[in-house]
Amino acid sequence: MADTTFSWKVASMERTLADGVVHTVHYTxxxxxxxxxxxxxxxxxxxxxxxxxxxxxxxxxEFTVASWVANKFGxxxxxxxxxxxxxxxxxxxxxxxxxxxxx
Numbered sequence: 001m002a003d004t005t006f007s008w009k010v011a012s013m014e015r016t017l018a019d020g021v022v023h024t025v026h027y028t029x030x031x032x033x034x035x036x037x038x039x040x041x042x043x044x045x046x047x048x049x050x051x052x053x054x055x056x057x058x059x060x061x062e063f064t065v066a067s068w069v070a071n072k073f074g075x076x077x078x079x080x081x082x083x084x085x086x087x088x089x090x091x092x093x094x095x096x097x098x099x100x101x102x103x
Contacts, residue, residue, distance in 0.1 A: 044073070
């Protein structure tokens, strides 16, 4: 069984145009084990940034914004999301339910 790789990506951001403050991040999380995959999409609101630490909107990169999402969630929630995706992959690998008709 291959190890599952998780990729956190930023799909979009909502910001205030006047100051460039990002207040909402729309993200995706993809899980892939080489054969099977699963993914999730979500949105999270961010706290108002400390003006002294604010990064100008034009200088943001995906790694930084994805880290904001992970920090906002905390380790426990990140692990919960990844565990749910892993469960979907496990279900694909070894199904426990089925659908259809016998004819």
